[in-house]
Amino acid sequence: MKSPRILICGAGPAGLASAYWLDQAGFNVELIEKRPRDNVEGYLLILHGEGLEMLHQMGIYEAACAQQANIQQIKHVNDRGRIITQINPSTCEFGKLKQLVITRDVLCEILAEQVKHIPCRFNEQVTDLVEDETGVRVAFLSGRTDHFDLVIGADGIHSMTRKLIWNREEDFWYPFDLCFAFFKVPNFMGEHGVEYRYQAFQRALTLYYPSEGDGRAAIFFPGAPDPAILRDDQLRKQFAQAPFANDGWEVKRVLDYFGQYENQYFDCVANIRMPTWSKGRVCLVGDSGYASSPLGAHATSVAFVGGYILANALTQSADYRQAFLAYEEKMRPFVFEVQQRSEKIANRWKSKYLSWFDRRFDPLAPISRGVWKRKEIGVKDLL
Numbered sequence: 001m002k003s004p005r006i007l008i009c010g011a012g013p014a015g016l017a018s019a020y021w022l023d024q025a026g027f028n029v030e031l032i033e034k035r036p037r038d039n040v041e042g043y044l045l046i047l048h049g050e051g052l053e054m055l056h057q058m059g060i061y062e063a064a065c066a067q068q069a070n071i072q073q074i075k076h077v078n079d080r081g082r083i084i085t086q087i088n089p090s091t092c093e094f095g096k097l098k099q100l101v102i103t104r105d106v107l108c109e110i111l112a113e114q115v116k117h118i119p120c121r122f123n124e125q126v127t128d129l130v131e132d133e134t135g136v137r138v139a140f141l142s143g144r145t146d147h148f149d150l151v152i153g154a155d156g157i158h159s160m161t162r163k164l165i166w167n168r169e170e171d172f173w174y175p176f177d178l179c180f181a182f183f184k185v186p187n188f189m190g191e192h193g194v195e196y197r198y199q200a201f202q203r204a205l206t207l208y209y210p211s212e213g214d215g216r217a218a219i220f221f222p223g224a225p226d227p228a229i230l231r232d233d234q235l236r237k238q239f240a241q242a243p244f245a246n247d248g249w250e251v252k253r254v255l256d257y258f259g260q261y262e263n264q265y266f267d268c269v270a271n272i273r274m275p276t277w278s279k280g281r282v283c284l285v286g287d288s289g290y291a292s293s294p295l296g297a298h299a300t301s302v303a304f305v306g307g308y309i310l311a312n313a314l315t316q317s318a319d320y321r322q323a324f325l326a327y328e329e330k331m332r333p334f335v336f337e338v339q340q341r342s343e344k345i346a347n348r349w350k351s352k353y354l355s356w357f358d359r360r361f362d363p364l365a366p367i368s369r370g371v372w373k374r375k376e377i378g379v380k381d382l383l
């Protein structure tokens with residue numbers, strides 16, 4: 001019997017992991033990806049228990065550990081440029097967590113290597129999805145059309161698959177009135193293996209300098225820009241710089257690099273909360289269906305587990321409808337828990353009651369503490 005053809009839209013962590021597991025299960029998988037080949041973006045991602053378990057199961061744990069971020073020192077710096085604390089992460093609360101910190105581009109490259117035999121078309125997007133009796137007719141931006149048994153949307157928080165099938169975007173957005181951005185910064189400090197953390201009221205900047213090459217900055221600040229601002233480079237830059245306008249240290253210098261290089265990422269901190277993740281033969285995985293934001297520090301782990309559970313459900317049942325239902329049933333409690341935590345962290349982070357200690361010494365403490373308290377689930381228990 002011919003194995004079902006499955007199209008996966010998006011070659012980020014969720015799409016690549018889903019491709020890996022579906023391919024292992026014998027499905028005939030194809031990937032499409034909006035960005036050009038060799039142009040993966042991102043700052044630091046954190047993987048915890050379930051995500052690490054998935055790395056083991058995909059046979060890439062060692063490769064990921066070998067290329068994890070090199071952060072030998074975390075320096076908390078104040079407005080006057082004074083280092084208030086300098087810690088070796090392997091000895092602090094954050095460092096004792098069972099976790100792996102890795103840049104998104106490196107992680108995606110490792111995953112892509114595992115699925116390099118699977119066809120992947122870059123610079124490609126879906127423009128239309130029409131279900132018929134035997135599958136889904138797909139129209140692509142390139143003008144191509146094709147027919148698949150199933151379509152998996154792994155195209156991130158602004159998922160086109162979700163827009164085309166559900167058509168009610170605003171119903172699923174759960175914004176936290178916070179923005180974040182990641183961007184490249186040249187190594188003007190001449191630092192290596194260091195992460196700087198700067199925190200002021202309701203805004204933070206972290207700056208990571210790896211062993212070699214350019215640094216990467218991340219900023220978090222309050223706001224809910226309208227889409228026109230998100231689309232316009234100049235407006236976006238002004239919007240991101242404004243909250244930091246009176247900050248000291250090297251904050252303004254770092255912010256000057258915002259928008260100067262390709263591969264910057266700017267978005268609102270939000271959850272995607274949907275009553276169901278599938279409609280007919282189309283199903284969502286990862287941020288497209290259940291984004292939990294970087295604040296939860298679990299989005300990538302959840303995406304990996306989602307791909308695994310979905311592939312497993314499709315293997316267990318010959319009926320895709322049953323499989324999609326089983327996938328949701330198994331994933332919902334995990335997603336719910338992670339999304340609730342991200343909301344709690346967002347509220348704590350925005351609160352003026354964020355403890356003096358947190359603000360002064362560890363801007364990411366609310367995240368670390370939220371993760372610390374969490375009881376991990378065994379992925380096998382979800383099956």
Ligand SMILES: Cc1cc2nc3c(=O)[nH]c(=O)nc-3n(C[C@H](O)[C@H](O)[C@H](O)COP(=O)(O)OP(=O)(O)OC[C@H]3O[C@@H](n4cnc5c(N)ncnc54)[C@H](O)[C@@H]3O)c2cc1C
Pocket residue numbers: 009010011012013014015032033034035041042043044045046104124125126154155156157158159160161182265285286287288293294299300303
């Ligand atoms: C550019 C980028 C940088 C990021 N950097 C960080 C970071 O530094 N730290 C962090 O915590 N989180 C980051 N994230 C989010 C993080 O990767 C996800 O929350 C998490 O890993 C879940 O992954 P995902 O595959 O579901 O979604 P994503 O990581 O968003 O991946 C979605 C993929 O789909 C592609 N895509 C989008 N639209 C289409 C389309 N219409 N057709 C085909 N492909 C499409 C995107 O290019 C991307 O490769 C980033 C996301 C992106 C897109």
